[in-house]
Amino acid sequence: MKETLLLLLKEADGFLSGAEIGRQLGISRTAVWKYIRALRQDGYQVEAVTNKGYHLVQGQDILTAESVHAASRAAVMGKQLVVLDTVDSTNNVLRQLAEEGAEEGTTVIALKQEAGRGRRGRTWVSEKGAGLFLSVLFRPSILPMETSALTLMCGLSVAKTLRQMGFDAWIKWPNDVKIGEKKVCGILTEMSAEMERVHYVIAGIGVNVNHRQFPEELQDIATSLYLETGQTWEKAVLAGHLLGWIETYYQAYLSGGFTAIQEEYSKLCETIGQELMVLSKTPFFAKGVEVCADGALLVEKDDGTREKMVSGEVSIRRKVLGADNGKNSVGSSQL
DSSP, X not given: OHHHHHHHHHHOSSOBOHHHXXXXXXXXXXXXXXXXXXXXXXXXXXXXXXXXXXXEOSSOOOOOHHXXXXXXXXXXXXXXXXXXXXXXXXXXXXXXXXXXXXXXXXEEEEEEESSOBOGGGOBOXXXXXXXXXXXXXXXXXXXXXXXXXXXXXXXXXXXXXXXXXXXXXXXXXTTEEEETXXXXXXXXXXXEEXXXXXXXXXXXXXXXXXXXXXXGGGTTTBOOHHHHHSSOOOHHHXXXXXXHHHHHHHHHHHHHOTHHHHHHHHHXXXXXXXEEEEXXXXXXXXXXXXXXXXXXXXXXXXXSOEEEESSSEEEEEEEEEOSSTTOEEEEEOOO
16 A cells, blocks of 8 residues: 555645545545655655645655556566565565465565675675665576576676666676676575476575665775766666566577577676686686686686686786885785
């Protein structure tokens, strides 16, 4: 009901009286006031004027199922869409729905995550209302070993979405999305499978949208759309565009495997051609050569030998100013 009221206020041409809102929603004026108060507690600016009614201050970031659908061209991804206030993690909520038989494309979005997770068990900063926290359900007929390509597909979808919005976004293999030198999006993919059968795959996507600051330990490596531009962005529009790109690339993947999107992914993968530190069990330096047809990263070591990285992390070696008479030395930073 709160989401329906929010959409009603957004589409209204001027003020709406409490009586008119109650008539359209089939609730009492007392209930109208209760939901207006709930919207304000969520951070929405709703003006109330005697004898005129209620008015939603325009230009606000309104995130509802209806506002996401209005911005999306997808037919399957997000068709079943659940928008929640606060959850432990959107992946956890969607996993339960998947176990209960939710159809492919079912999407969960939350305003806040209290236990958001990144790769390798890291915490994902989930400030309420600042980021887009979204999980999408896939039910592909593929082998478990092939699901890693879905993570790359989601990274490409995010990068294309941000580029559509005017950002110079790039992918750091396998699935981090960056603007400049800083990370703006992380993706965590989880699956339920047997030896030769995938039950479902869940892709959790976290985009830093309207964060105005980060903890001190993240300020040098994380950014947001707001910090890049100085303006707020509508998460519903971002989510709608993203679901459209996910559907486009997922359909291509189902038709032709990762090779169907390999070229587009490679064009936006900043890891190719870079000097890298490969953070494996025994770290080593290498150069990124290409992203292979199976989604693996081919690297060339300093001795000329080549190796395919199926998993793990890479860090781009940056030129830094050394203390040795001002000469350039090679350093590395985890981005």
